Amino acid sequence: MTYLEHLGVRRRVIVTNERPSQLVSLSDTTLVLFVAAPLAAEASSVLARWQEREARRYLTARVRALSEKTGLMARRLSFRRQRSRWGSCNHCGDVSLNLGLMALPPELIDYVIIHELSHTKHMNHSKAFWREVQCHCPYAKRLDKALRKKRHP
Numbered sequence: 001m002t003y004l005e006h007l008g009v010r011r012r013v014i015v016t017n018e019r020p021s022q023l024v025s026l027s028d029t030t031l032v033l034f035v036a037a038p039l040a041a042e043a044s045s046v047l048a049r050w051q052e053r054e055a056r057r058y059l060t061a062r063v064r065a066l067s068e069k070t071g072l073m074a075r076r077l078s079f080r081r082q083r084s085r086w087g088s089c090n091h092c093g094d095v096s097l098n099l100g101l102m103a104l105p106p107e108l109i110d111y112v113i114i115h116e117l118s119h120t121k122h123m124n125h126s127k128a129f130w131r132e133v134q135c136h137c138p139y140a141k142r143l144d145k146a147l148r149k150k151r152h153p
Contacts, residue, residue, distance in 0.1 A: 004031055004047070007058075008105025015043040024050040055079065055099045063095070063113055070136045072117035083152055086112045089119035104150060111143040 002013040006026070014032045023046060025032040033050075035042045056079055067073050074095035082088075082098045089095050095116045101109050114137045122129035133140045 004051075005103035006031065006054075007102065008108070013047065051102065052079075052099060055102045059097050059099075059101065059109070059113075062110060063097075063117075066110060066113050066117060066136075070114065070117060072114075072120050072132075072136070074117060074120060086147065086152070087116040089116045089123070091123055093120040095120070098152070100152060104147075107139075108143060108147050108150070111137055111140060111147065114140075115144075 004011050004013050009028070011026070011029055011031045014030055015035055016032060017035060023034050031047075033043050033046050035046055059079065060077065063074060063077055073093070074089070075093035076095070078094065078096045079099050080096055081100065082096075085098060086101055086104075087095065087097045095113075097113070097116070101112060104112075115133055118129055118132040118136070121132055130140070137143065
């Protein structure tokens with residue numbers, strides 16, 4: 001049995017060749033993939049494409065919402081599959097987010113986004129930076145601890 005962590009929820013992945021209304025269907029407990037012939041390689045390819053599209057859509061929307069809420073803006077937003085970072089921000093204010101964030105619960109995703117957006121104002125981990133993060137995310141310390149316990153995808 002295959003499982004996928006999505007927005008902090010462990011979902012069972014079901015592969016079917018019965019034609020549904022869409023290629024991927026998500027519910028509270030399952031993710032159903034339609035593949036013409038249930039081959040493992042084809043199913044994993046369908047799943048990988050869906051995960052990337054879903055991550056780009058969701059993370060872009062969260063960055064927009066949190067930018068509006070905090071007044072902190074990224075110059076540019078990009079997505080990567082990093083092994084050791086959940087996100088990064090360069091000196092130009094370009095924010096990069098790990099597509100693996102989608103395995104985390106929404107509050108941890110928002111914390112990472114606020115953390116990176118705060119770097120657009122403070123390019124270090126100074127006291128001023130942490131005050132900025134805390135200002136927009138009152139539970140930052142607790143969330144940072146929880147995030148450190150998570151394994152990078």
